Amino acid sequence: MLTLYHGATSVCSQKARLSLAEIGLEYEGHLLDLMTGDQFDPDYLKLNPNAVVPTLVDDGTVVIESSLILEYLDETYNAGKLMPRDPELKAKTKLWLLRCLAIHGAINSLSFATVLRARQMAGKTPEQLEAMLRQMPNPISREKRRDLLENGVDSLHVEAALREMRSALADMAAMLAQYHWVSGPDYGLADIALLAYIDRLDRLAMSGLWEDEFPEVADWLERSKMRDSYKTAIASFVDPSAAEKMYQTAVTFWPAIARTWSDIRNGS
Ligand SMILES: N[C@@H](CCC(=O)N[C@@H](CS)C(=O)NCC(=O)O)C(=O)O
Known part of the structure; x- marks a missing residue:
């Protein structure tokens, strides 16, 4: 089982x-x-x-x-049916799975610098918060979380996250300019691996990261969300009123995120 x-x-x-x-x-x-x-x-x-x-x-x-x-x-x-057979696409899919470690780190930074910051701190005394941080077994993750809670969108982890996402979005768009899915002609593991991350950014009011520059990603997100798996695995676990509240909070952070994004885009 x-x-x-x-x-x-x-x-x-x-x-x-x-x-x-x-x-x-x-x-x-x-x-x-x-x-x-x-x-x-x-x-x-x-x-x-x-x-x-x-x-x-x-x-x-x-x-x-x-x-x-x-x-x-x-x-x-599943007899490996979600992994492309073509050796080049297979290598690319495996690279996406590997890159997910860094992409996850970026999404984690952008979530905790914005909406999850207030949520994690809510109702906790500084001592309770410190006790919670001390429970995180990895000291690097712990110090990163501490920095995000202390500095929010001004944390250096936010800039690092946006740089990571810029490279990921550009590479996704390049694949999607060539194929229907990020995995290749067929929906596969790279698409599954990336969907939750891009959906999170969308829910954090950060679709401006791809709307103008990487429209292929916007189209991919819409198509992915139409699959039954999205409803079963993501939408059905989300409380719509909590999601709306989260979006309204997230929107307030967009100007700061957009400023850093624009600096990165302009090469500074
Ligand atoms: N690389 C791990 C990352 C897992 C991870 O960080 N999960 C988050 C939720 S998405 C978590 O459990 N966080 C617990 C915490 O923040 O204390 C994976 O892909 O499974």
Whole structure:
């Protein structure tokens, strides 16, 4: 039996759920509340010592890292049909899966510098916040989170994130100028891996990052959202009124994000 430990709106969990939905697999879900710290539960840490979601357990086999979960499910239950056969497209798809580590870092920075900052700090005393930060096992991630909570959109991690996304969006647009999907002619693992990240940016009112310059990405996002897997894995886990509230908060950060984006675009 497949068991998924996941977060309702966590991007990496959305990736895992998208692949489960694309392949048509049933699973037992355990939802963790990342804002209150379920990921630090000692029993969960035995499964995922990084204190993050998602974690897939397949009859006792534990698989962590969302991109590896996508590949694992496709290879184990789908005869690898979501991985292109063509060697060049296969290498490109594998590169996207690898790049997801950096892309995830960028999305994490942009989320915590804006809407998640207030959410994580809400109702916590400085001591409680510090206690939460201390629970993060990786000191680099911990210090990054501290910086984002302290400095918000002025954190240097925001500029680094926007540079990462600029390169990713340009490369996605280049693939989409040639093929129907980022994976190639057929929908595949690269599309699944990227959808949750681009959807998050859209929900953070940051579609201005691609609308003028990379319209192929806007078109791809619309087409991806029409797939049943999007409804099952992403939309059905989102509370529309919470999403609207998040968008209205996010919009207030756009001018600052747009300024940094424009500096990067102009080569400064
Ligand atoms: N590279 C990991 C990243 C996992 C990750 O950072 N997950 C986030 C949610 S998208 C998380 O669990 N965060 C917990 C926290 O921020 O404390 C993967 O792709 O699975």
